[in-house]
Amino acid sequence: MRAIVAAALVLETLSSAAGSAARLQAQARNLTLTAVPGIKVGHHTIAERPTGCTAILVEGGAAAGVDVRGAAPASAETDLLKPVNLVQQVYAISLSGGSAFGLDSRTGIMRYLDEKNIGFKAYGTINVPIVPAASLIDLNVGANPKIRPTADCGYRAAQAASTAPVAEGNVGAGTGATVGKSAGSARAMKGGIGSAAIQMPDGLIVAALVAVNAAGDIIDPATGKVVAGVRTTDGKSLADARVLLTTGALRQLARIGENTTLAVVATNAALTKTQATKVAEMAHDGFARAIYPSHTMGDGDTIFALATGSQPGTADVSRVGALAAQVVADAIVRAARQATGIPGYPAARDLK
Amino acid sequence: MRAIVAAALVLETLSSAAGSAARLQAQARNLTLTAVPGIKVGHHTIAERPTGCTAILVEGGAAAGVDVRGAAPASAETDLLKPVNLVQQVYAISLSGGSAFGLDSRTGIMRYLDEKNIGFKAYGTINVPIVPAASLIDLNVGANPKIRPTADCGYRAAQAASTAPVAEGNVGAGTGATVGKSAGSARAMKGGIGSAAIQMPDGLIVAALVAVNAAGDIIDPATGKVVAGVRTTDGKSLADARVLLTTGALRQLARIGENTTLAVVATNAALTKTQATKVAEMAHDGFARAIYPSHTMGDGDTIFALATGSQPGTADVSRVGALAAQVVADAIVRAARQATGIPGYPAARDLK
Numbered sequence: 001m002r003a004i005v006a007a008a009l010v011l012e013t014l015s016s017a018a019g020s021a022a023r024l025q026a027q028a029r030n031l032t033l034t035a036v037p038g039i040k041v042g043h044h045t046i047a048e049r050p051t052g053c054t055a056i057l058v059e060g061g062a063a064a065g066v067d068v069r070g071a072a073p074a075s076a077e078t079d080l081l082k083p084v085n086l087v088q089q090v091y092a093i094s095l096s097g098g099s100a101f102g103l104d105s106r107t108g109i110m111r112y113l114d115e116k117n118i119g120f121k122a123y124g125t126i127n128v129p130i131v132p133a134a135s136l137i138d139l140n141v142g143a144n145p146k147i148r149p150t151a152d153c154g155y156r157a158a159q160a161a162s163t164a165p166v167a168e169g170n171v172g173a174g175t176g177a178t179v180g181k182s183a184g185s186a187r188a189m190k191g192g193i194g195s196a197a198i199q200m201p202d203g204l205i206v207a208a209l210v211a212v213n214a215a216g217d218i219i220d221p222a223t224g225k226v227v228a229g230v231r232t233t234d235g236k237s238l239a240d241a242r243v244l245l246t247t248g249a250l251r252q253l254a255r256i257g258e259n260t261t262l263a264v265v266a267t268n269a270a271l272t273k274t275q276a277t278k279v280a281e282m283a284h285d286g287f288a289r290a291i292y293p294s295h296t297m298g299d300g301d302t303i304f305a306l307a308t309g310s311q312p313g314t315a316d317v318s319r320v321g322a323l324a325a326q327v328v329a330d331a332i333v334r335a336a337r338q339a340t341g342i343p344g345y346p347a348a349r350d351l352k
Numbered sequence: 353m354r355a356i357v358a359a360a361l362v363l364e365t366l367s368s369a370a371g372s373a374a375r376l377q378a379q380a381r382n383l384t385l386t387a388v389p390g391i392k393v394g395h396h397t398i399a400e401r402p403t404g405c406t407a408i409l410v411e412g413g414a415a416a417g418v419d420v421r422g423a424a425p426a427s428a429e430t431d432l433l434k435p436v437n438l439v440q441q442v443y444a445i446s447l448s449g450g451s452a453f454g455l456d457s458r459t460g461i462m463r464y465l466d467e468k469n470i471g472f473k474a475y476g477t478i479n480v481p482i483v484p485a486a487s488l489i490d491l492n493v494g495a496n497p498k499i500r501p502t503a504d505c506g507y508r509a510a511q512a513a514s515t516a517p518v519a520e521g522n523v524g525a526g527t528g529a530t531v532g533k534s535a536g537s538a539r540a541m542k543g544g545i546g547s548a549a550i551q552m553p554d555g556l557i558v559a560a561l562v563a564v565n566a567a568g569d570i571i572d573p574a575t576g577k578v579v580a581g582v583r584t585t586d587g588k589s590l591a592d593a594r595v596l597l598t599t600g601a602l603r604q605l606a607r608i609g610e611n612t613t614l615a616v617v618a619t620n621a622a623l624t625k626t627q628a629t630k631v632a633e634m635a636h637d638g639f640a641r642a643i644y645p646s647h648t649m650g651d652g653d654t655i656f657a658l659a660t661g662s663q664p665g666t667a668d669v670s671r672v673g674a675l676a677a678q679v680v681a682d683a684i685v686r687a688a689r690q691a692t693g694i695p696g697y698p699a700a701r702d703l704k
Contacts, residue, residue: 071630201600215670221641222576245674248553253670278423282647288640289573293674295634318567318605322597322645 032166032195033209036266038062038308041209042161043172043193044153049142050342051097053105053149054172054193055157056209056264059118061089062306065277066132069284070260070301074100077132078302083274087130091118092158093304094133095173095211095262098148102135102173108154134302136213136260138176140185141345149173166195166209168338173262177213178345179336180229182241182253182293189228190347191218194335196327203311206323208265208283212335214291215259215298217241218348220333221289228336228348229292237351241292253296260300261287263331265324269315271307280305282321286328303328384518384547385561388618390414390660393561394513395524395545396505401494402694405448405457405501406524406545407509408561408616411470413441414658417629418484421636422612422653426452429484430654435626439482443470444510445656446485447525447563447614450500454487454525460506486654488565488612490528492537493697501525518547518561520690525614529565530697531688532581534593534605534645541580542699543570546687548679555663558675560617560635564687566643567611567650569593570700572685573641580688580700581644589703593644605648612652613639615683617676621667623659632657634673638680655680 034041038060045052066081076094080087092109096102113119113129120128139145157172174193181188191214197207212218217229217240230239244250265283283303287294295301305324307315339347386393390412397404418433428446432439444461448454465471465481472480491497509524526545533540543566549559564570569581569592582591596602617635635655639646647653657676659667691699 069633198598202603220576221573224572224574224576242678245671246550246678250671251554252668253674278649281421282645285640285646288637288677293634293670293677294637296670296674297630298670316604318645318648318650319597319602322605322648325640325645326594326598 030165031197033207033264033266034163034166035197035199035207036205036268036308037310039266040161040163041166042157043167044157044160045171045175046147046149046153049144049147050176051138051147051149052172052175053094053096053102053153053157055109055154055161056093057158057161058091058306058308061091062308063088063271063273063276064090065273065280065305066302067280067284068302069295070299071297072260073300073302074103074135075133075302076103076106077130081132083277087120088273090130090132092131093264094131094154096135096149097138097173097176099135099137099139101148103133104151105149105154106131106133107151109158112155112158132304134262136173136177136211136262137258138213141176141178168193168195168334170340173211174335177211179212179214180217181215181259182244182250183230187231188345189231190339190341190345192335192339194331194338196330196334198323198327204269206267206320206327208263208327208331210261210263210328210331210335212261212332213259214261215296216291216293218332218336219290219292221329227333259298261291263303263328264306265303265328266306267320268308268311269320270309270311271315275317276305276307278317279321279324283324283328285325286332290329290332382517383549385559385616385618386515386518387549387551387559388557388620388660389662391618392513392515393518394509394511395519396509396512397523397527398499398501398505401496401499402528403449403490403499403501404524404527405446405454405505405509407461407506407513408445409510409513410443410658410660413443414660415440415623415625415628416442417625417632417657418654419632419636420654421647422651423649424612425652425654426455426487427485427654428455428458429482433484435629439472440625442482442484444483445616446483446506448487448501449490449525449528451487451489451491453500455485456503457501457506458483458485459503461510464507464510484656486614488525488529488563488614489610490565493528493530520545520547520686522692525563526687529563531564531566532569533567533611534596534602535582539583540697541583542691542693542697544687544691546683546690548682548686550675550679556621558619558672558679560615560676560679560683562613562615562680562683562687564613564684565611566613567648568643568645570684570688571642571644573681579685611650613643615655615680616658617655617680618658619672620660620663621672622661622663623667627669628657628659630669631673631676635676635680637677642681642684
């Protein structure tokens with residue numbers, strides 16, 4: 001019996017070493033949110049209607065902050081993230097489609113973590129998984145608005161979570177996401193999930209995952225060019241919301257409450273909850289740069305920041321925040337480029 | 353006596369009609385903050401050291417909001433601007449150099465307005481001019497940091513205030529303003545005052561005045577190109593803070609508390625105090641687009657929004673906010689282009 005255990009241990013060690021090398025290679029290639037050690041991401045995509053949810057797990061706990069900067073948010077457990085409040089660490093973030101209904105996804109993620117006894121220990125021993133959540137609205141995409149992500153969606157997304165590079169495009173919380181709605185849904189395009197990461201020479205990693213469902217156009221800030229957005233009335237090319245807005249062609253912007261872009265930024269830096277909050281704030285500059293217009297009355301734009309703290313040394317909050325804004329903008333542009341068209345909503349790759 | 357009065361009235365009417373036509377022409381050409389009827393702007397520039405202050409007067413009163421989004425602000429009378437608080441209208445905004453000392457400029461603007469009996473009427477009759485204020489830090493520019501804008505500066509700026517197009521560059525609150533300090537003051541460039549306005553076919557006007565003293569580089573969002581910012585070590589060309597940040601050449605961003613960009617956006621739209629607050633929030637997207645990085649721990653970035661309400665009809669808050677972000681970005685780029693070099697700080701026009 002002891003021999004068998006020993007042999008198993010040797011095998012596990014060998015396989016772990018091989019796996020480790022493979023993982024290091026994969027990690028080096030991974031330019032998505034899971035580039036940050038300790039972060040797992042899983043999507044669940046619902047077949048019946050374009051919608052779904054995404055679970056971002058950080059089972060070891062992470063300092064967290066949030067900044068809700070859109071005017072039409074759907075969120076849960078954001079009050080506990082205020083720097084003055086008690087809880088210092090979260091164990092997952094839930095992102096979903098389905099507007100306020102979709103917040104139920106969070107329940108499934110809580111159940112998954114509770115089964116593993118991961119969470120805040122109330123009374124010293126009673127497990128309460130802390131899972132802040134935000135949802136975007138996609139109820140008008142597809143035929144049946146009654147189909148929305150439920151607790152089951154969240155549970156499956158958590159089960160699917162891994163450290164593999166994050167799948168992008170029409171998946172998870174971004175499945176029903178659309179962009180370029182300044183002139184209404186008829187001239188809109190497909191949005192979705194995008195992710196980006198940057199690893200600095202000193203080991204600092206900053207990464208973002210964004211579910212892009214903006215009223216605004218998607219702009220590549222490096223060139224000022226529109227990637228996806230309001231189409232011309234013939235539906236064949238990009239109209240440029242900046243031109244429509246500043247010439248007066250648009251007298252009324254997107255309909256209220258029918259958009260929302262959601263993001264999670266993560267870093268291996270050691271940040272306090274207060275510092276993570278500032279990083280979430282600065283990350284919104286990535287929305288401003290890659291979405292035009294952004295933060296409107298019709299967007300519930302919300303960004304969560306997670307800091308796992310595995311990187312030794314004191315972090316420069318401004319540097320982490322500036323890099324967060326950068327990867328958020330990069331992830332938004334990727335979301336538009338990785339999306340695939342669905343009936344009524346062509347993607348960037350469909351337009352020439 | 354009556355005949356003389358009557359003649360004077362006729363003359364006044366004639367001259368007013370002629371003046372009116374001239375004013376309309378000037379107004380059509382005016383692409384600065386004073387394009388919004390009811391807004392007057394005056395600068396006072398201090399000769400002894402590059403610093404000064406700017407008075408934005410709205411003697412008829414305006415609904416106002418503020419969003420302080422930098423981490424190192426110097427401000428006054430911003431708490432009363434919270435939507436839940438009592439006061440609904442302000443009568444001026446004070447912007448100045450001199451860091452926390454410079455807030456004294458506000459006292460001079462209050463005195464100017466009090467002499468004209470303009471303000472909130474406490475007890476029904478006792479005049480209290482409401483003048484929110486913010487300052488930027490420029491104490492290390494020039495030889496003597498003890499020279500700062502005082503109440504006298506504010507009074508003179510208010511006296512100088514007019515509806516003429518706003519002077520830009522090294523004037524008023526922007527006199528000692530610098531930009532591109534991500535790698536320290538030695539590689540920085542000159543910032544200053546910029547202003548921009550947009551008039552829509554339906555009569556909506558949205559305008560901005562910005563005193564640009566950012567840690568970050570100034571970016572033209574239309575092209576993604578740097579206008580002014582961190583210079584190469586030889587001081588001769590632009591290094592591009594985006595490259596420095598993302599390659600790891602900068603391990604620590606700008607020194608804490610040695611920057612700050614201030615803005616006032618104004619519109620003739622009829623907005624509530626709450627709506628003006630949302631417009632101030634959205635206007636920060638203009639900072640994000642035209643400044644890289646923006647909203648750092650070293651920037652006390654603050655934007656005030658004023659709504660005079662002379663434009664009939666219900667305003668679309670998202671539209672006003674999106675246009676506010678646009679004119680703020682335009683004004684920031686103008687500030688860099690209109691600035692003139694001073695010892696140690698070349699301006700955009702000095703670099704080829």
